[in-house]
Amino acid sequence: MSTAPIQTQYDAFKQLGLKLDMSRGKPAPEQLDLSSGLMDGLDGYIAQDGTDTRNYGGGVGIAEARALFGELLDVPAAQVVVDSSASLSLMHDVVVYSLLCGLPGHAPWLSSQPVTFLCPVPGYDRHFAICENRGIKMINVPMGEDGPDMDVVEQLVASDASIKGMWCVPKYSNPGGVVYSDQVVRRLAAMKTAAPDFRLMWDDAYRFHHLGEEKTGMPNILDACAEAGNPDRAFVFASSSKVSWAGSGVAALAASPANIAWWTRHAGIRSIGPDKVNQLRHVRLLQDKATVEALMERHRALLKPKFDIVLAQFEEYLGQVPGVSWTKPSGGYFIDLVTPPGVAKRTVALAKEAGIVLTPAGAAFPYGKDPEDSHIRIAPSFPSLDEIRQAAKGIALSLRLAISQ
């Protein structure tokens, strides 16, 4: 590491004229290449039960796609709906149907105001955008090393009937890489809620997206809820977005039979059915859990070195800087770089001047407001290994310069 003044080092870095986008958790082209089987010609369009996948209909998805996601999510196929691309859209629509039409046996959420969601922070900006844009109030909940602070969560949901939902990324959370402990999962499933129509929005986006060798398990949230006497509490979301092709995957919703029936009824108003041909393509590519796990191992082989290089650069350039830390995730797509209070925004601005586009500071918080201005989300997946190496150094120099100013 250079002993030159930090401004000099930063200026030298800026001179490189880098142009890198690390703002989003996009798979790299080499990862997309792993699913090039999707480019093959379609070998027949008839599903196992005789359905012509080209035509209208089949709102719950084709049987073999439901079976696949049932196996992947450890849920009976009958409790799985497979839809077109994007679990985010399924989450959005669950919120919209709940707001406008109400959950099974309950009035529309909108019939009393405010409607409130708990948001463990830092969290996923697109979750928070759904709430902000569709008129749902958000309350921050601190995230610990084993998940959201359950003492805070239990106290809030027990006392405030306006709290209708809570965002959860239970495994390798975005951006902190937190894995919920068994105890946190069971407390979420069992806690008393003042709102009888409270729902956990269980975004299982990174279920198979391991970076370490260890394949972290977790109690099945639907089973945990059922065992605790709250069978309808959780909606589980998953997709093939970061398994096959990010923009052209298939998405799945798993829930109790009552929630699935409710979803199917309301989604049937919106659409005559999902893209079943793409489901067929995916079933043929992904086949079963063993095939998916083997594919994810190849993703890991591409991603792990990128994370390692960021961690190594941060260690080299930031290891001795007081007040700076970062997460070392065992899965998922992000590293959360924690800065001393008040310098995250400035760091992101300096990085931008040096040619590195990061997620806006604050994005991981409701309303884009990080109260401490101290979190920066690092997304190492898309750029090449060499670019990542450079970018991580540039971010580190930007942070040190921001601290020094």
Place this chain on the structure above:
Amino acid sequence: MSTAPIQTQYDAFKQLGLKLDMSRGKPAPEQLDLSSGLMDGLDGYIAQDGTDTRNYGGGVGIAEARALFGELLDVPAAQVVVDSSASLSLMHDVVVYSLLCGLPGHAPWLSSQPVTFLCPVPGYDRHFAICENRGIKMINVPMGEDGPDMDVVEQLVASDASIKGMWCVPKYSNPGGVVYSDQVVRRLAAMKTAAPDFRLMWDDAYRFHHLGEEKTGMPNILDACAEAGNPDRAFVFASSSKVSWAGSGVAALAASPANIAWWTRHAGIRSIGPDKVNQLRHVRLLQDKATVEALMERHRALLKPKFDIVLAQFEEYLGQVPGVSWTKPSGGYFIDLVTPPGVAKRTVALAKEAGIVLTPAGAAFPYGKDPEDSHIRIAPSFPSLDEIRQAAKGIALSLRLAISQ
């Protein structure tokens, strides 16, 4: 035609043990075969502007897909958004975003109650289901031979500020096959509305779906609205559902720049982007307007004989029955069989007993209630020619039996 008593004829028909579903306007397998190019291997995944269609992003659709639908809809590409499958979903989401978030410069529709839509009847049941399910009141408007009764429409929208929208299938309407006249289009574009955020939901589902030789034109609704000083009045919806594959097509929204910007912002909350790979597949298959028109000519060659046989059977078996009439559409997917008051439901029930599933009587009206119980929607597209011939006879016999009872 037999001179046997109608009950005898009906019973003989019933003995055939037919099992036919004519309830929905589904393309026949031979029609889907016309787009078998969608089964070919994907010859590259990079769009014209360099976009990797496999990855996230591109909320407005790839440029070449926007250009294609711009040409098809006679609208600048910049005023077209191409989304994933299903224009119905685009309509649903326009309604949802308007209800929850409000149109550009206006409060959410939900902020005052009721929210009302005008519904020309008979009309498309799935339009009405969106309103009923999402809490929008519906008012029936009589449909004439050249479109909705504009005297009624103008009077209603001018006096009732709760009327925020109107469903329109301007060409070959579902189910009556009505083509709006130029004058109706211009009056809709120019009429004074008490609600400043009133919208025409312009479902151009059958724009290229001709049955006759004549290719009926129509004023461009977006131009007509702009010329009348109401540039933001119309949302135009279209899709490739009945052009390529019904369940795996691409859908398009065309509107003013302000409406497109509004849509893009709100749709971006729901999704990180549409299935761009499927858009690429479609652009390569459909290419341009001339290619689409040639493809639609092949659809016509398959569909026209089915419509002709229904019309011929109705003429033979119902031509002399007082109070019975039917539409002779020059395009679209449906025939509206008009019965004497009070016998449509009974006819559908008798047809079902004879093995023919029809759209429920009343479905073409808001809340499923045909005040006269006198409309039956006939969907001849899916079954084979021989099946259609039989089915049309069975429907005719069912109707005559219902009248005689």
